[in-house]
Amino acid sequence: MRPRSSHSSQLLYAHLILENLVIAVAAPKIGRPQPHVVAYFHLQLRHRRPQPHVANFLVSPIARNRDSPSSVDAKGWNGKQSQKSSKMETLDLTASSPSRTSDSKPQNLNSTSSPLAPSVLRLWRPAAQRNLRNQWPKLASYRQQWTSISSCGRSHATALVNAHLSQRYMPNMELGVLSDMPDIRKRACFKLSKQQVFFFFFCIDRMCTSTLEILRSKLLLSYKDMVVVVSNMINTSRSMRCFFKGANNSPLLQFASFSEDKSDSGDGGGIPVFSFLSISAHEELAEELVQMFRLELCLKRLLVLEFLTIGFETSQDNQLNWSNELYVGEFDHLSNCNLYEDTCGPLPPRLRDGKSDMAALKFDNQPNPEVLQVYLTTWLAEVNIDTFRMNEIFAVVGEEMHTSIF
Amino acid sequence: MEAMVNKFQAKFRKAREDISRWDELQSHLVSQFRNASSIIDRLQVLQISRNYGNLNCIDNIRDALLSKQIESLENILVSMRKTLEEFHNIVLSLEKIHRDGRQLVKGGSSRPTMKQLQQRIGIKPSLTDCLDGLLLLHDIHHSEYLLKSSIILALSAAALKPSGSDLGALLQLLIDQPNIPSEEGMKELFGS
Numbered sequence: 001m002r003p004r005s006s007h008s009s010q011l012l013y014a015h016l017i018l019e020n021l022v023i024a025v026a027a028p029k030i031g032r033p034q035p036h037v038v039a040y041f042h043l044q045l046r047h048r049r050p051q052p053h054v055a056n057f058l059v060s061p062i063a064r065n066r067d068s069p070s071s072v073d074a075k076g077w078n079g080k081q082s083q084k085s086s087k088m089e090t091l092d093l094t095a096s097s098p099s100r101t102s103d104s105k106p107q108n109l110n111s112t113s114s115p116l117a118p119s120v121l122r123l124w125r126p127a128a129q130r131n132l133r134n135q136w137p138k139l140a141s142y143r144q145q146w147t148s149i150s151s152c153g154r155s156h157a158t159a160l161v162n163a164h165l166s167q168r169y170m171p172n173m174e175l176g177v178l179s180d181m182p183d184i185r186k187r188a189c190f191k192l193s194k195q196q197v198f199f200f201f202f203c204i205d206r207m208c209t210s211t212l213e214i215l216r217s218k219l220l221l222s223y224k225d226m227v228v229v230v231s232n233m234i235n236t237s238r239s240m241r242c243f244f245k246g247a248n249n250s251p252l253l254q255f256a257s258f259s260e261d262k263s264d265s266g267d268g269g270g271i272p273v274f275s276f277l278s279i280s281a282h283e284e285l286a287e288e289l290v291q292m293f294r295l296e297l298c299l300k301r302l303l304v305l306e307f308l309t310i311g312f313e314t315s316q317d318n319q320l321n322w323s324n325e326l327y328v329g330e331f332d333h334l335s336n337c338n339l340y341e342d343t344c345g346p347l348p349p350r351l352r353d354g355k356s357d358m359a360a361l362k363f364d365n366q367p368n369p370e371v372l373q374v375y376l377t378t379w380l381a382e383v384n385i386d387t388f389r390m391n392e393i394f395a396v397v398g399e400e401m402h403t404s405i406f
Numbered sequence: 407m408e409a410m411v412n413k414f415q416a417k418f419r420k421a422r423e424d425i426s427r428w429d430e431l432q433s434h435l436v437s438q439f440r441n442a443s444s445i446i447d448r449l450q451v452l453q454i455s456r457n458y459g460n461l462n463c464i465d466n467i468r469d470a471l472l473s474k475q476i477e478s479l480e481n482i483l484v485s486m487r488k489t490l491e492e493f494h495n496i497v498l499s500l501e502k503i504h505r506d507g508r509q510l511v512k513g514g515s516s517r518p519t520m521k522q523l524q525q526r527i528g529i530k531p532s533l534t535d536c537l538d539g540l541l542l543l544h545d546i547h548h549s550e551y552l553l554k555s556s557i558i559l560a561l562s563a564a565a566l567k568p569s570g571s572d573l574g575a576l577l578q579l580l581i582d583q584p585n586i587p588s589e590e591g592m593k594e595l596f597g598s
Contacts (some may be wrong), residue, residue: 286591371459
């Protein structure tokens with residue numbers, strides 16, 4: 001790409017002006033623009049004007065000839081300071097030293113309380129920030145999932161209760177003129193079993209029972225989903241730390257709930273990750289949040305048992321009680337949530353700072369409508385989840401991370 | 407005169423926007439009322455610990471559940487009051503539209519005569535009709551707003567004393583909006 005005509009030499013001049021501009025732009029990147037550096041470039045340019053190979057600049061400003069005197073602006077472009085031409089060595093040093101000090105200053109200030117070296121923290125902090133920016137929104141989305149699953153579960157439970165009640169009171173119910181029609185119940189049941197439970201009013205035979213069965217399994221599925229959500233929440237709340245893998249200088253970082261290296265606590269020595277909160281403070285907030293859902297899950301388990309029991313034949317041997325596993329693998333999930341102990345089974349439901357006494361527990365298969373109403377209300381109210389506090393936690397963390405989690 | 411009637415048409419368009427907003431708020435308020443009244447209905451059942459069945463094994467569950475329900479009832483009542491405030495804004499806006507209309511006719515430099523006021527051009531209504539229509543719109547919505555305020559007040563009172571109050575009747579009154587004519591009546595008003 002060598003210029004061959006007078007026209008191209010004019011072009012060349014334009015490029016030189018352009019290059020001059022580039023230096024002015026690139027200089028702040030390297031650090032504070034040093035007067036003598038700029039002066040040097042001017043000198044170089046004026047000196048170089050007749051040199052035709054400068055047109056290389058047009059092709060690729062970065063992949064320039066190392067020996068060319070203009071290699072400094074190549075460094076301005078790609079920011080690397082390892083490239084050194086013999087001519088520019090002294091200039092390189094002066095140009096790059098301010099950038100180093102200005103980069104490390106704020107970190108030095110923040111890391112005064114940490115036992116770790118500033119260079120280590122410089123690696124750790126961005127990785128830890130990225131990790132937290134990933135984990136918190138996950139918690140927020142699990143919370144959304146919980147809300148939708150819980151409301152699904154509530155509608156299943158309501159349908160179950162309604163179906164049961166209408167079935168229970170059916171024998172005393174006047175069907176009026178409808179009772180004269182042959183097979184009316186059978187037909188209605190056949191049709192309604194494919195439709196909403198709402199119409200189960202007219203259904204008293206076997207079809208009804210099977211629909212109760214379907215509703216039971218739906219409710220159980222909702223419960224299972226809730227267990228999975230809480231389990232995910234807990235895993236997320238345990239993955240807030242950020243560990244160094246292997247040697248301290250290795251750029252590889254890992255996020256996990258435990259570290260292979262005992263000396264690495266994964267919290268950067270307790271320094272604030274963003275502006276105020278350390279890793280353990282983040283963990284405390286997440287734990288407070290998770291605890292609400294954990295307690296609520298326990299309460300929901302009791303309610304699910306209650307709803308599964310209603311209308312259940314008493315003669316059956318498989319009487320439900322608290323220590324039954326409701327679905328295959330439930331106890332594994334519960335023990336992951338710290339809600340199951342091998343000695344005493346699933347932990348009993350309780351309120352925060354409260355106790356419970358499961359000894360006298362006896363599941364009634366024909367509870368009063370009032371009792372059922374209280375159960376449904378309890379499902380809806382989610383007494384363990386303090387919405388105000390939960391929003392507060394998300395707001396605090398979001399402010400800390402300068403992002404909105406919602 | 408015709409230009410003035412056109413100006414009134416613009417005012418009616420504005421009033422129509424206000425009223426469609428009113429309808430949105432109305433359905434919002436009705437659902438809020440339903441939620442509040444179902445909580446109030448439940449409160450009595452929730453107060454009897456016999457009704458808790460197996461939940462009695464959990465300490466303080468009754469108090470926790472009651473306080474949670476009352477908390478959400480309070481939230482609903484607060485947001486109902488906010489909705490009511492928006493209804494009030496609509497009433498104020500309708501009042502302003504009417505006032506502006508009157509200003510247009512009586513405050514202008516060319517004060518029209520009585521005959522001009524009642525003159526009809528083609529199928530268009532007379533200026534008096536326009537003014538009366540705007541006044542009526544403001545009046546009916548204002549009365550309805552006052553009625554809604556007292557219904558909400560009755561609801562709050564019922565929250566304190568659940569027994570002996572007929573929330574169903576109050577809800578029906580809220581839905582019916584007795585001060586506002588039915589759809590056809592409204593269409594007639596907007597005929598211009």
